[in-house]
Amino acid sequence: MQRRYFVKSGAIALATMGLSPSFLRRMTFGVELPGAEKGKVLICLFQRGAADALNVVVPFGERAYYQMRPNIAIPAPKGGVASAIDLDGFFGLHPALAPLKPLWDRGLLAPIHAVGSPSSTRSHFDAQDYMESGTPNVKGTTDGWLNRYLAAAGTCEQCQVSPFRAVSMTPQTPRILQGLAPTVAMDSLDQFAVRSGGDAAARLEALYRTGSADLVHGAGNEMFDAVKMLKSANPQRYQPEHGADYPRSQFGQRLKQIGQLIKSNVGLEIAFADIGGWDTHVNQGGVQGQLANRLDDFAKSISALTTDLGDRMENVVVLTMSEFGRMARQNGNGGTDHGHAGAMFAIGGPVRGGKVHGKWPGLGREQLFEGRDLALTTDFRTVFAEVASGHLGATKAATVFPGFVVPGALGLLG
């Protein structure tokens, strides 16, 4: 029997002794909950389909960049919306990422370039699998690295862990969160309720609050606690703060709900969401077009979340990722084909922002991976491990990334 059910069986005993549910709630989710109030939070955002890193964090200082991308390159910064936004005289942001620029200016935004998987696979399926399992080139791994973190980080055997410790705003539990530690996946917060009128919900609760303390009852008990917890946080009435304006897109709305969860103090530690549409083989566009439209939604959503969270960003790290980058050279259809290394963003108070992290490998013919793709200089596990240990306080990195020896900190945090 797993620990969480053991803990729960105590709660069942209390319930059957006639103690009030409010007492139960307070006991379960009150002061004993470690870090529930102002705990550290990691939000992982997956760009599925392989985002074109070279047009996201633009190396405008490279002549080769413009030679290889005559039709789709982002012009070097010259002010205005039709060119890159200068970061450090060499790299610039795609102009559609303008909403993120204030975060850079405040030192909260850290792009990481030439980062990704050491596997040379150019299959979306395999590369996403590796990025989520955290074990590149090993296909048999059954759990995701975020779940291994959750399972390994349980430092307090007696502590009650919030049912909302790890939440994925997706219909299914994503690979990255699959595993032994309990997680919740949902399309939307209002879906997390017993959908039944009359007294059915109360009677269903009674079905699980009584009877034997087994696996099914344990899960049911935990669930009814969680539903009440969320209800008291009143997500329907939620008003974003500080003028945050979330896009109406699915991605924007999901980030809004992650913001709600964080501010509801339900003990959220890990959140996950994903956004598709990055597989730009055809007609990807330059400062405008397909990729620009995706980046617009992406940047406005993240910007709204950081605005909404305000001071809470002191304890939050947003980490974006995509399975690989795209070819350095544009293809015959005004798009880019599958490549190798990519770019990530780390955003938040704990992040050492205002700097593009990672070693830039260059875009010369001999510098490219297999003569065609941006080469890899930072293993994504270096970033993941640094965030897991430096931000979340994981002490068992070896469990989270088996067989991986961190080659030295990137200096992403602090």
Place this chain on the structure above:
Amino acid sequence: MGEIEAPRSAGSVAVAAASSGGHREQTADQQVAHVLSRLAFGARPGDVERVRSIGVDAWIERQLHPERIDDSPLDHFLAANYQTLTQRPGELEQRYPSPGQLRNQLVGRGGDGALSAADSARLRQAQLGMRQITGEVQSARIARAVLTERQTLEVMTDFWLNHFSVFEGKGPRERYMIAAYENRVIRPNALGKFRTLLGNVARSEAMLFYLDNWQSQADSGRPRLAQLPQRGARGGRGRGRGGLPPQQMQQVAQRLRAGLNENYGRELLELHTLGVDGGYTQDDVINTARAFTGWTIRGPQQGTEFQFQPLMHDAGEKVVLGHRLAARRGIEDGEDVLDIVARHPATATHIAFKLARRFVSDSPSTALVDRAAATFTRTDGDIRETLRTIITSDEFFAGAAWRGKVKSPFEVVASAARALGAQPDPSPRMAGLVAFLGQPIYGHQAPNGWPETGDQWMNTGAILNRINFGMAMASGRLPGVSPFGFANADALRTEPLDRQVDGVISALLGGDASPETRAVLVSGQNPLAKGDAGTMLEPPDAGAPNPMMPPGGRGGRGGRGLGPGPAPQLRGLPLIVGLALGSPEFQRR
């Protein structure tokens, strides 16, 4: 036997064990419910009486010989409602082009990347076609589980599809291959010889594609069984030494840059046969993979079927698990490896353990596993006989085995539909419910299949979804599903509440509910029994469009759940049914 009155709980009816059993701890009524929940996807109206009348053991024997059971109603349903199930991968790939490839083709043709209206329509058609293929294959799985008389065969099909798991999201081509995989590879062999099943899986397009073996080939520097001819030195008949037309030769030449792919070799040993602790080494994995080089799939233009390609085959000597495979051989390498692993003692134990865990308990006894493994070995891997050892054992009928397993999402949906006498729905909606409960059909990404034990997926979110699923099933809003479809429902409408509850417990919970559950179920009043107006028993908005269902998107994968939309307001008998489907008892089998 012969008791008609529904028992309050199993313990209260101490019926002698069935005459044929040795030391069966379960009561006769429990045994009937037990075989229907373990060897079938739950009881339909009338099933309990049928099993009782022919006897538990005779029923098991019948189920172990599905070829003797007439299944024509199912066959008719499938033939009338699905178009793609019987088509081979090649036919599907020709008829339903992959939207991604079509898009690139169309855009490339236009030059500026814009799509004409006609091209856009073609593209939409392709997307719909792709969705239809996956939707049908998922929908038919549920329809079979609900309708088939060959229940144990279907349970075993589910078992092997999870043991030899493939993932529809691996790539567009995988989706063309799944119908043939299920219907031609797995189901016909699900109760046959393990070696035959294993061999068919090894040659299946679905597994070759999913585990990448179709592109695995000799590493550079290794001798190959055949060589590509030099440029310009092609033979007079236009075929190279690989026996290929030039077009395919070109494809092979492109592929030849990559080398050995260990994926299938590893999973063959770790998951399909010996098990993770089966005593093989990394060298065994590599040599197994080398033995299977050249086991590949013909291209879409050549029919998308299995092919042994000598140009890709590593012709060197290999040693696998201590057996030497001589150099310069071809497809025999792989066949020999399949012989070796199918007959390895670790495989017998691994398969016996998985079967015992599926049918008896999350942690089956070593004694039972050993006996089943001995049968497996003695019968040269006869699945039917191995299963017989397990499901006729005292352990299978032990008191601890009763409700000892948590139902998988697939089992929850199928058993609820069966208990309510539901008509299968040819749309992917029922499959969407399975996805909503967390285990989309053909939706497990990693090659290990869905976990078998309840503790791995019974959690906060899962139980909530199950409860909402139960209320939705009882709402009368799902196509083909009525809350009044269960056994004797009509006769119960005007009965007092406690008799209604007993009737529901009998039909949905195998006649066994805890006193607490029963107390909750009776904690209301039946207005009809008191002579009130009769409308209270009907579900509201019975004829209204169904707001509970997920939109059809992606053929039921990623089902959207049961909201938004107004929550059902259940009263009377439907409420009892909804509560029973959401009860802890119904989550178990």
